[in-house]
Amino acid sequence: MKITKSLVIIILLIAAALLPVVTEAYFISVAITILTFMTLSISWDMMLRTGQLSFGTAGFFGLGGYTGIIAVADFGVDPLVGIILGGLLAGGVSLLLGMAILRLRGLYFAITTMALASVFMVVIRNLNKLTGGPSGKIVYTTLFNYDSVKVYWLMLGITVGTIVVSEVFQRTRVHFAIDSIRADETVAKSHGVNIYKYLIFVFVVTSIIQGVIGSTYALQYGFVYPESSFSAHYLLLPIAMALVGGIYSTIGPVLGAIILGLSSEYLKLIMPYGHLIFYGVIIVVVVLFLPNGVYGAIKDVTGFRKRRLEER
Amino acid sequence: MLEVKNLFVSYGRIQVITDFSFNVGAEAVGLFGPNGAGKTTLINSIIGLVKPRSGEILFEGESLLPYETHSIVRKGISVVPQDGELFPIMTVLENLKIGASYIKEARDKVNERLEFVFGIFPVLKERAYQLAGTMSGGQQRMLAVGRSLMAVPRLLILDEPSVGLQPTLVTELFEKLSMIKSEGVSMILSEQNVRQGLKVIDRGYVIENGTLAIESTADDLMHNEHVKRSYLGL
Amino acid sequence: MSILKLDKVTKRFGGLVAVDNVSMEIQQGEILGLIGPNGAGKTTLTNLISGVHMVSEGKIIFDGIDITFLPAHKRCNLGIARTFQIARPLKNLTVVENIMVGGLFGNGEKLKESKKSALRLCETIGLEEPDQTLDKITVLDIKKIEIARAMATKPKILFLDEVMSGLNMDETREMIDTVRKIRGTGVTICIIEHVMSVIREITERVIVLDRGTILAEGPYSEVSQQHNVITAYLGEDA
């Protein structure tokens, strides 16, 4: 069982790595976009596992993007370094902010993170000198000079890294800490869980991921622009993907990102007008008929089958 | 008054109640059994919170199965759920009043009923303006019982009402239940405190593993060896 | 030797004084019964000691350390464990995982160790299906999980808040055995219960709380004869 599982994973990885060899640049760029949203989606889900609904994804994504661009444009660092800096800055900011706002819960945490993301945007829009202000900022050295295959491999690496982190979180004591926090904080702390520490830890880790993805995205195209770098769709789509795929898991967001990412692209091609309506319909249908998401449904079915087999 | 015939209830594919029949007339009926036997499930089926797989539940000759919980409750069946189901950020008084608000027969007897409930549990009057969610465990239990009494039911279903009550109150509660019964209210009482429960009920059913184990009068149960050993601790 | 000492502890909720200037000690290794009318402040006291609530006034000393201002998780690490009156199972974890939480964070165990010790606890306490999820679990098993999870933290003192309420006689007897076993491992136990047969059977000493203050203290056989305890709490026929 274990061997087949790891075999499947290895095959999938190789297939993913070889994708550029077999497909057109178009699919690679679609794949890059899917991976971008996949990582955002996984990172959002990782935070959700603590019971905290974060609406700050787009904020750290944008922050990372600006850091990357500014580092490259004004300090002349290599774009790869810019990516790391993007992650670090997002992590640092999230550490400072997290210490304050991780005392909030539920809707209050969600709205505060969203408000902070908006604050980032307004501040950046008004710091014309550094950030280019409302009209954005460009760099002339893009990531790998816009060699999309290399960008794809980098993105794949980041995604695999994120998946690994997420899985590590699912298999170590972190899992028990955050799942117990989500279920009942009073119980968790009464049994020795340092709630605050774990919340901050997860918040920072996920923010770093979002920052890294943001700077990768920005440096890939070589520009940042307040309205698009902080756009709500870096918040809403990852959430939708995680929920469609199935929350509280790594594979759920992965599946969700693939399903929604491909279907949005495909729908657009077969129906130029109104494709977003059908995109919405897909989402509605998934919620109504697969309330636990696609992965949840698969689990239910296979679990059911397994049990049936056992009963026989 | 209430008739349950050949009831089967399952959660998913796990059968919890198997071919269970029982009836309640103008009397108090006890339901006893170990944890997980299916008492709560049975009660939830009667008030429509759980849909049975098959069988029949008749209240005054009418089937309850097509109705939703709120309609069943409005027919004069009131319940003290096992876990209280209070409204945590309403005051004690509001919780009590709401027990009567949605039942026509009870609506204009609110003050009278309040006095009655306060009579049994004076602490509820003392704490009328405290939020229900901040009451102690036992106080919340009192409130749950009190709320069900507000409804002026014709059939009162109590799922372990005495859990967590201080000894003096347990005695008092069962005395009051006897009194309520004598006023013509039918009663189903699920209890682990069998000794006290037997003082109230006329007949009792012992349910084990979702099926009927023993059915007999209170007196006989008192002397049943099995009941003595497992439930009375003799 | 006292393991826990409360010094003039008071807890106020708004205008309501739930615990009023209580001073008491719990001796190493004893089984103490904490009884008293509903709303007397028993659960609140447990919450204050375990750090779920913070005292309004007073001091709490555990094992020679002033823990008055320590957060709950640190108190747990020092060896204070408790169950919850209204049981609070972690619904998104399985039975054994619930218990592992205690071992992992309360006792600093590694993942594998904690699983092993959790399984052992399951066996000791009689939880037959450790890998079961909690959506279809009985009240008895939930109570067992509460105890096992607390025990997994390897406490020096364990507070049991009405773990026997709602159990029938068979089950209660089983539970009493479990408590005795636990105490056999050297854990100090403070048990809150309204079922007097339990208190009578296993406690060595009881403290009666009423309206936030201590009403009486001593062996149950003595306390239960006291007039004030009878009127406030026990009633005539107990």
Added chain:
Amino acid sequence: ATPIKIGAVVPLGDITGDQSAKAMKLAIDEINAAGGLLGRPLELIVVDSELKPEKGAAAIEKLATVDKVDFFVGGMASSVHLAQIPVMKRYQKITIWSGAASYLCENAVGPDADWYFHLHPWDYQQGASYGLGWTELAEAYPDIEIEKIFLAYEEGGFGSASHESYLVLQSQANQGEGAWAAVMGDYMGVSFKSAALGGGDYRAMLQQAKAYDPDLFVWAGYDADALPMLQQAKEIGFAPKFFVGAPPGWPAHFGDSPLAEAVTLYGMWAPTINKVSPTAEHFWNAYIEKYNEEPATYFAPLGYTNIYFLAEGIKAAGTLDKAELIKALEEVEYASPIGEVLKMSPSNVIKHQGFTGQKILQWQGGEQQVIWPLNLKTAEPIYPFPSWEGR
């Protein structure tokens, strides 16, 4: 014969992208009806950018690798275009772009991209062209006096870019240089939040404008701001001598509003140009006949121009060979439905910039009349802006 493939990327959900795609299709159909080019038919493949940068970039990739188009056309928002530029640079196909006004795009394209043709004026060019316009108007009509300029700009990228270019123009004007030298004695810029982005309360800004008492009040925002701003100006009693709007499009039935009369606007095109340009008139009629709706934004004639410009180049080159076609396109002079002749010339950075200015129009009797350039004039300007009484 295999068709010549043209790939277009526009935001179909937006009226600009929608209508420009339709106008392109109209042009393609016309050319095909006339026998195509080089004996081959034209084929238009449109991909929606959804106004999202990564989608816009992927669309270019798709056109290049899946559809294997010969040319890229289209465009609207600068933010989307910025993401497309690196992709375009990789393929270096001949690109005729009709959107994006931000100079950042020009910088990103760089001076070496000889395959890149840009039709829409850059933001700084627009600013300069208005200066020229006002100067000429002030000369032509002695009673028009322009000295104090107030710019209300939406706080996003689009509006702020205008403000920045006005600041540059002002510093030039202060030294007696640049297009605004004669008409910009003083300048003030105040931002507002566009209704399109959740704003819509302009009164704080209008109060400042009223206190400033400008000769020329210009707002740079979106179509959604047009009427509410007039209403609020009326509410506070603010009637500058010229009330000028510079959105990329105007609301439906704007002209029917009593508040619209004598509102001046910057635009590349207006239906009244039909009166002075036969191409415009032809385009207008053909578009209405085909789609049963009126062109509502200048992106419609711009899209039409986009295709015809390319077609003229191919016709002149007689080949699709890149180098020759580029040379031919450099020479094309196309009398576009915008009203003027399109001819490439260098701008600040790139070699091939098409239009360099917009027009000054005025709402009169529910129609947009051209008041500048004077040679395309369709009506006399109403000056000063009439008071709000009785509207």
Added chain:
Amino acid sequence: MESISFLRKHRNLFLLIAVIIVVAIWKPHAAIYGLQRGSLYSLVGLPLSLTLGVVGIMNLAHGDFLSLGIYFVYLFATNLGMDPLVSIIPVFFLLFGLGVVIYKLTITRVMKSGHLNQLLLTFGISMIVLEAMNLIWTSRPRSVYVEYSSSSTTIAGVRFGTYELLYVVFAFAVLIALQLFLKKTRLGQATFAVGQNPQGAKIVGINTGFVYLFVFGISIAILGIAAGVMVPRFAIFPSVGSAFTMKSFCLVAMAGLGNLPGILVSGIVLGVGEAIVQSIPGYAGWSDIVFFGVLIAVIMIRSLRRQSL
């Protein structure tokens, strides 16, 4: 004694009035504009507070239903020549019906599966509604002109618009109506009960399905009122309401879940705050910071106060 407790109970309200008076002396226009816009935020936020705060339905399509209502008003105005304010009546019922239908078809099925599924569902609905409007009416703004919408008056030398005072009137009217409904009617009480414990509500005889249905329907319907007053002053385009979704969520968080009067107070505080910043030359771009800054500050302070209890 009575009056003191009255003062304390409405402490926030009096504080608010005091602040407005101070601002009115300092910057009269900021006070008026802030009051007007803030009331509009509140008017749109109130129904969300009802659905999210009281019964716990997460609705991300809130603003899109507002847009839809605005288009309905537009249709009545252009096709039947109905005055926007009059069309509030039919639009109210239309939206109520629509809310009921949408609830029955979709939301009722996710009531049990929690906030996150509601979030995803309504995100999908929002997308459908928004794109449908875009297909039908295009992204091009439309408008309905009524003469009175830019009327103004001068008091004590300050000239200000009178139309937007309707926002204030309607916000207060809706708040009072909702409060009366919640406090004085049995259905209103049931709403609170359902929000706190749906199972418990059933047990006391409350038809929880109906309560959800009614509350959702009424909250969408109230958006029709907002739509009616907004139309004379707003450009009509598909995403006109979208921005209000976020603002409304912010208000609910700032006021605290279930606190309806708090919505009005919060809305006006944020509106006045914004207006003050906008009136300072050169700083208009920072007004969002004030909005979010005040929001975050209030949420943080409230959470600290709660913890120290």
